Each structure stands twice: as C-alpha cells, then as structure tokens.
Amino acid sequence: MTDKAVRDAQNNAMFKDMYVHVDAMPWIPHPVVPGTHFKVLRTSAETGAWTVLFKNAKGSSVPRHEHLGAGEYFMLSGKAEVRGGAHEGGITAYAGDYGYEPSGAIHDTTCFPEDTVYLFTNHGPIKFIDDDDNTLFVLDWRGVRALEAQGLEKLAAPIAAE
Amino acid sequence: MTDKAVRDAQNNAMFKDMYVHVDAMPWIPHPVVPGTHFKVLRTSAETGAWTVLFKNAKGSSVPRHEHLGAGEYFMLSGKAEVRGGAHEGGITAYAGDYGYEPSGAIHDTTCFPEDTVYLFTNHGPIKFIDDDDNTLFVLDWRGVRALEAQGLEKLAAPIAAE
Amino acid sequence: MTDKAVRDAQNNAMFKDMYVHVDAMPWIPHPVVPGTHFKVLRTSAETGAWTVLFKNAKGSSVPRHEHLGAGEYFMLSGKAEVRGGAHEGGITAYAGDYGYEPSGAIHDTTCFPEDTVYLFTNHGPIKFIDDDDNTLFVLDWRGVRALEAQGLEKLAAPIAAE
Amino acid sequence: MTDKAVRDAQNNAMFKDMYVHVDAMPWIPHPVVPGTHFKVLRTSAETGAWTVLFKNAKGSSVPRHEHLGAGEYFMLSGKAEVRGGAHEGGITAYAGDYGYEPSGAIHDTTCFPEDTVYLFTNHGPIKFIDDDDNTLFVLDWRGVRALEAQGLEKLAAPIAAE
Numbered sequence: 001m002t003d004k005a006v007r008d009a010q011n012n013a014m015f016k017d018m019y020v021h022v023d024a025m026p027w028i029p030h031p032v033v034p035g036t037h038f039k040v041l042r043t044s045a046e047t048g049a050w051t052v053l054f055k056n057a058k059g060s061s062v063p064r065h066e067h068l069g070a071g072e073y074f075m076l077s078g079k080a081e082v083r084g085g086a087h088e089g090g091i092t093a094y095a096g097d098y099g100y101e102p103s104g105a106i107h108d109t110t111c112f113p114e115d116t117v118y119l120f121t122n123h124g125p126i127k128f129i130d131d132d133d134n135t136l137f138v139l140d141w142r143g144v145r146a147l148e149a150q151g152l153e154k155l156a157a158p159i160a161a162e
Numbered sequence: 163m164t165d166k167a168v169r170d171a172q173n174n175a176m177f178k179d180m181y182v183h184v185d186a187m188p189w190i191p192h193p194v195v196p197g198t199h200f201k202v203l204r205t206s207a208e209t210g211a212w213t214v215l216f217k218n219a220k221g222s223s224v225p226r227h228e229h230l231g232a233g234e235y236f237m238l239s240g241k242a243e244v245r246g247g248a249h250e251g252g253i254t255a256y257a258g259d260y261g262y263e264p265s266g267a268i269h270d271t272t273c274f275p276e277d278t279v280y281l282f283t284n285h286g287p288i289k290f291i292d293d294d295d296n297t298l299f300v301l302d303w304r305g306v307r308a309l310e311a312q313g314l315e316k317l318a319a320p321i322a323a324e
Numbered sequence: 325m326t327d328k329a330v331r332d333a334q335n336n337a338m339f340k341d342m343y344v345h346v347d348a349m350p351w352i353p354h355p356v357v358p359g360t361h362f363k364v365l366r367t368s369a370e371t372g373a374w375t376v377l378f379k380n381a382k383g384s385s386v387p388r389h390e391h392l393g394a395g396e397y398f399m400l401s402g403k404a405e406v407r408g409g410a411h412e413g414g415i416t417a418y419a420g421d422y423g424y425e426p427s428g429a430i431h432d433t434t435c436f437p438e439d440t441v442y443l444f445t446n447h448g449p450i451k452f453i454d455d456d457d458n459t460l461f462v463l464d465w466r467g468v469r470a471l472e473a474q475g476l477e478k479l480a481a482p483i484a485a486e
Numbered sequence: 487m488t489d490k491a492v493r494d495a496q497n498n499a500m501f502k503d504m505y506v507h508v509d510a511m512p513w514i515p516h517p518v519v520p521g522t523h524f525k526v527l528r529t530s531a532e533t534g535a536w537t538v539l540f541k542n543a544k545g546s547s548v549p550r551h552e553h554l555g556a557g558e559y560f561m562l563s564g565k566a567e568v569r570g571g572a573h574e575g576g577i578t579a580y581a582g583d584y585g586y587e588p589s590g591a592i593h594d595t596t597c598f599p600e601d602t603v604y605l606f607t608n609h610g611p612i613k614f615i616d617d618d619d620n621t622l623f624v625l626d627w628r629g630v631r632a633l634e635a636q637g638l639e640k641l642a643a644p645i646a647a648e
Contacts, residue, residue: 004293008245008268015229015266015531017244019253022260041260042234045501046532048393048427048448051234051260067177068392068449068464069372072204072213074236074281082179083170091181098184098203098213098281103372104177104466106170119236119260119281124372124448125392127462131166138451138462140392142428177369207339208370210555210589210610230554230611230626231534265534266628286534286610287554289624300613300624302554304590328617332569332592339553339590341568343577346584365584366558375558375584391501396528396537398560398605406503407494415505422508422527422537422605428501430494443560443584443605455490 018042027055028151035060035112040148041119043141050141051121056080062110064131068138069124071101078116083107093118106133180204189217190313197222197274202310203281205303212303213283218242218274226270226293230300231286233263240278245269255280268295342366351379352475359384359436364472365443367465374465375445380404386434388455392462393448395425402440407431417442430457504528513541514637521546521598526634527605529627536627537607542566542598550594550617554624555610557587564602569593579604592619 020041030036035057043050048069056062056078073080075097082099083090093099101107103124125140137143182203192198197219205212210231218224218240235242237259244261245252255261263269265286287302299305344365354360359381367374372393380386380402397404399421406423407414417423425431427448449464461467506527516522521543529536534555542548542564559566561583568585569576579585587593589610611626623629 004270008270009251011266011268012245015264015268017253017264017267018262019244019255020260021256022258023256042262044532045428046394046426046530053260068462070370072283076238082181083174089171091179093181094183094185096184098182098215100180100204102177102179102370103464104173104369105179106173108166108170121234121283135459135462138392138459140427206370207590208368208556208588230624232532264532265626266531297621297624300554300621302589328594331619332594333575335590335592336569339588339592341577341588341591342586343568343579344584345580346582347580366586377584396607400562406505407498413495415503417505418507418509420508422506422539424504424528426501426503428497429503430497430501432490432494445558445607 022053026152026155028148029154031147031150031154033060033063038148038151040144043144045141048124048141049121050144051119052144054116054118054120056112056116056118058112058115060112062107063128064106064108066106066127066129066133067101067103067122067124068127069122070103071105071120071122071126073099073101073121074119076117076119078112078114078118080116080118081111081113083110085111184215188314188317190310191316193309193312193316195222195225200310200313202306205306207303210286210303211283212306213281214306216278216280216282218278218280220274220277222274224269224272225290226268228268228289228291228295229263229265229284229286230289231284232265233267233282233284233288235261235263235283236281238279238281240274240276240280242278242280243273243275245272247273346377350476350479352472353478355471355474355478357384357387362472362475364468367468369465372448372465373445374468375443376468378440378442378444380436380440380442382436382439384436386431387452388430388432390430390451390453390457391425391427391446391448392451393446394427395429395444395446395450397423397425397445398443400441400443402436402438402442404440404442405435405437407434409435508539512638512641514634515640517633517636517640519546519549524634524637526630529631531627534610534627535607536630537605538630540602540604540606542602542604544598544601546598548593548596549614550592552592552613552615552619553587553589553608553610554613555608556589557591557606557608557612559585559587559607560605562603562605564598564600564604566602566604567597567599569596571597 027037037055039053041051080093086092128136187201189199199217201215203213242255248254290298351361361379363377365375404417410416452460511525513523523541525539527537566579572578614622
C-alpha cells in the first residue's frame, strides 16, 4: 500500500463503513401486521434512527400513527396512499418517489393498493394511536429489533408456526 | 370530513408532509464533476442533512473526501467501488444494496464502472481533500443548493453554454 | 455599515440567532409534578429536541422513565441523585457537573435532596413508565409546550386556582 | 436488589450514563487562541456534536466563523458580545442567559468584555473564515479532541514551554 492508503486505512479503522448486501437477506414476516415483510438495514442506539426496507402486499396497510421523529421514504415499486391518497387530499406515491414526514405528523391508515417495496428511515420513535389518539404502542429502534427477532423465529420454525 | 379527519387535518397543517414526484424533475448536470447528474430531494437548514439522487455515467467518480457528517446510500442501479472496491479491500456495492458511511470516514476516489443511480443522504457537510489531506472545498447543504442553481442555469441556457 | 457587515447581516437574516434572557422569564409551576418549576428555553419541531431549565425543591423528584432520546444536563446548583445516587451504585451530581443519558437508559425516580437548578436538553421524547415498564405517558417537545401553557394559566389566574 | 433494580441494571449496562465531575478537571489552555481555557465534556463520533466548557479572560475573543452545525450556549458568568453586542444590533449575553445559533449563521468576532465562563454545544463543525469568507480552518469534534491533547501537553510540560 502507498503511504496515503496506509494512512486512510488507519483512519477508517476508527470509522468503519457499514455495508449491507440486501438481496442476501431474507424477507422477514412482520409478526403482527399482516401482508408485511421487512429487512432491517440499520438501527442507531445513539440517535434512535432506524432504516428498514418494507415489502407490502396489495391490500395491506400501516395502522394509524403519530411521528415522534421525522420519517423519510423512497418508493422502489408499487403505490402507497398516505392520508387517504391524492383523491382524498393526501398523497399517492409511485415508484421512484420520495417523501419526508415531519415529526408531529399524524397519519391515518396508509394503504397499498398494489404490491409495494419502499425504503424507510425514521429518525426516532413512531407512536401508534387509536381513533381517539390514545397511545397503543410506541415503536422505537429497539422495538424494530424486537420485531425482527420475532419474525426470524417464525422463519426458523415454519412447522411450529402452522 | 369526519371529526377525526378534521382534527388530523388541523394537526397536519402544522407539520406538513413533503412529497417529491421525482420522475418529473430534470436531471441536473453537475457544474464541476464530469459524468454526474443529480436531483436534490431535500435539504434541511436546521440539521444540515441533504438528500440527493445521483446518476453517474460509467467511468465517472466522486473525488477524495472526508465525511463531516454520516452518509447513507441505497443503490438503485449499476455498481459503485468505494475505497478501491472489494478487490482492494474496500466495498463494491450493487443495485439494491445499502451502506452507511460514518462521520470521520475518509474515502479516496469512489468509482462507477457502470452507469449508476443511487440515493444519497449526508447528515452534515463533506470536506473534499487533496492527497495530503488539505481542505479543497467544504460542501454543505447550502453548497448543494448552489450547485443545483448553477446546474439549472446551464440547463436553461444550453446555447449560451456552448 | 461596512460591506462585510452588510453581507453578514444579509446572511444572518436567513439564519437567525435565538437568544433568551432567562432571568426575565417567570418560573412556571409544573402542573402535575409537585415541587417542580421550569422555564422552556427552546423546542425544535424538526429534531424533537427540547431545552428546559428546571428548579426542583428539596425532596421533590422526577418519576421513573425511559429515554427515547438522549438527555444532557448541567447542574447549576444543588444536588441530584440519579439511579439511587452514588451510595446505591448510581450517580450523585453536584453543582457544576455535566451528564449525558443515552437513548434507551431507564431511570427510576431521580431525587433532589437539596434545592436544585439544572439545565436539561432531551433529544427526543421521554417515556414515563410504571414499575412493570408499562407506558404511562410519552412526553415530547409538544407535551413540554403543553405543560408550559398549563403552568402559565395557573400563574395568570392565581385566585381562581385556590 | 429487587427484581426491578436487577432488570433496570441489565438494561442500563447497554445504555450507560455518562457523568463528568467537572470541578475535578483541569482548565486546559487553548493552544492557539489567547486568553481562552476549556474543558471537553463530551464529543460524539456519530453525530459530530461536541460539548465544551469555555473560560474566556476579559478582552479575549472568538474569531470570525460560520456555523456548519447549530450552536447552543448557556452563560455561567460574565458577559459576551455576539455580532458586535446589543449596542451594534447584535446580542449581549449575561450570566444565566441561553442562546441558539443556527447552522448557517456567520459570526464576526465574539468579544468578552469581562471574565466569562459558558457552556457550549455545537452540533457539527465550525468553519473559521477570513474577512472575504475564505476557509481558514474547519473545527469538528476531532479537532476539539486534538486541541485538548495539545493543551494537555502544554499543561504537563510547563517548563519546556517557557
């Protein structure tokens, strides 16, 4: 190695790149929400951010929630209807689209009228709420890792799950 | 609207979703780096984060730099060789892959051996440096917007640019 | 003004300094937790961070909670016993001390054996929990502003409150 | 320990409180800026934030700079004149005051007309610039740790420094 390469390698040993070959990861069935699979790409204990790839079957949905941290998504395929979709004053997102959902936003059921894959980062927790805005469940990065562990168990024991 | 819908609409007027129909945006030629086009999806004055879609032609590259904020990427098509690529101890990223580059990481030239499109968020500035680690240019979210404005001018005045 | 001063003023009109003359603000009585007064110095809709000055009377306390965002404090006067205090394996913080409580940390009752004033920033929500870790209340920056509004009402209507 | 205490201890072993008894730390002389001492309370490799206690002698100052991350300060004693001070349209901050300087703000020399101690957090780098806005030096959390190491060497070898 050149001197520069040695110096860079020493620096980068302290600040390691993370790299995920996503295709090699299994799609994990969501243990609670039907029609939903996911792959956890990164979670941060320090900032509370979590980045997940979601695959939602046609007709599945994300339940009502409030963002306690901003969310960002990039649509890889399919279609999503946020806040009722464009025909009800909300957003209809198509493959290739990008959205940012600020902390504080309340999203009623988000629907997937087609099979959809999207990349999603949330910079903090999401609070699932009922129609009267009572808290049902607070999902933070640790909850995401717990869902992953539960889903992996299901994958590992397909017979027991029948 | 139902009461719930009215209440949600009032809340969300304070915390507005941002949505970008990316296909409708033009690819902006990078005013400095050859073989590079981009679309700016979001910049944040408060956190300094910026999210950009990059399209790099085969043979183009990103010059040597140090991350003063963490970077995240998702490969949409093509191939990227970070820190020399996998055959030199670095990373070769393929379509569908995800990476996280921590603050502090130093990346020598990143190469694109194929036409490549990737989504990129940087949580702060990037410092471009020479081989002796001298600072050449500090690119923050304002610099990203300045590059966008320069590239748009080029697009708008193709004849004058000849 | 010099040219430089004009140029700086134009820049800073876009990025305004915030400044709080804290002594001129009233101490607001906490509407729920006895023995506790506070002044809200800043809240951020975008990041969810909130910075508050707390004044706790001798014998008062902060109830059991989990950090859904990191907390930072600087002790201005008095004494705080975190996780039981130093004599039980926790921390006893004195005037002039600094602490950082990472996201994920669970703190049982924090006690103030003396009148105490401390500066506190939380980078996200705090989840108050019972002894079985059930969620009692999620306090985010909006909740902090709501507590401030309630406390100010109490201050403004002292007679009605009797 | 009770069951609850055991369970909390197991949790908190993963998310360790950081605590700094500040009075026990030495004041480190700034190796470059005269009249300035400091104590580094925390730096974060992940977010790039750094929290430092500064002690500035009467007549000392902070050179012209641009914030590449937001800054926050709390005045513990003395007086600071930001952007020329209140008599020139800027801010004069007194003991007990709080300020937030957004990313993007440009501050010409900040002056201390009295001995001053203040707590300062910057959420990212600071770019020191000359009167023509050319970059002189980019100070990030690693630079802060480097200044600390240089200052500690000076403290450890007082005779050699003469």
